[in-house]
Amino acid sequence: MGKHEQPRSISLTDPRALRAYAHPTRMRLVGMLRADGPFTATRAAELTGESVASCSYHLRILAKYGLVEEAPGGRGREKPWRATARYTDWPGDSEDASVAEAADALSAAVAELYFGRVLRAMEDRRSLPREWREAEQLGDSLLYLTPAELTALGERVDDLLRPYEDRETDPSLRPEGAKPVSVLRIAYLDRETLAAQGDAIDPAAPGRSDDPDTRP
Structure with missing residues (x-):
């Protein structure tokens, strides 16, 4: 292959x-x-x-x-x-x-x-x-999401990035001036904010299981 x-x-x-x-x-x-x-x-x-x-x-x-x-x-x-x-x-x-x-x-x-x-x-x-x-980016956003919404958000980000993927293996697709850029994706439940609000997460609550996360 x-x-x-x-x-x-x-x-x-x-x-x-x-x-x-x-x-x-x-x-x-x-x-x-x-x-x-x-x-x-x-x-x-x-x-x-x-x-x-x-x-x-x-x-x-x-x-x-x-x-x-x-x-x-x-x-x-x-x-x-x-x-x-x-x-x-x-x-x-x-x-x-x-x-x-x-x-x-x-x-x-x-x-x-x-x-x-x-x-x-x-x-x-x-x-x-x-x-x-x-052009480089460094920042964060605090969003209030359900597990389903966070999953959907990840899928939308995937869709945004996918059109650029083939440029990695096919240099002819790269426009003039294109350089390698690492895009990190990190989304996690903010425990510090939860603790400050006196909130807690029930580990027995329903959620995703055995769902692979795509990581570069």
Whole structure:
């Protein structure tokens, strides 16, 4: 399967796969392969600063759980790797305690990775052209929503972003001046505001279960 034929997402539900993917180097490798792959373990080492042996090991672990695969065109031991999908899904909730624990740990690892990138972007933003500094966005909104409304809002955001997705794998679709932009999506129940209002959430209240959240 060529990169342009990738499925949109791969779903992880095995606790072992969830724990394996939570490693920061593995998440970086998958992200780099999605953006700039295929490439070899040697190239991965150059991009990450890790050793070739380390990158080769992490790539094999990722392949074990279906997140990457060997790409054609290798020479000898220098085999290229490619991502198997554009995005990774995993359960937002599960009645299986081992799945829920592993999924929460992966979500926490992803959040840590994201915010590390945001902080580095903030540190370097003065070097950007003014038009990009003015276009970048950082802010928040406090909304009062039901679970169903929050789900619908996420679907509407998906619909807004989807027309731009093919530009990642097809450079001919990028207009002049287009650059890679990371768009983070974070929506969570604001416990601090609830506590200040003397409100509480009943964990037994009906809600979604085993509904995968799409994360880049």
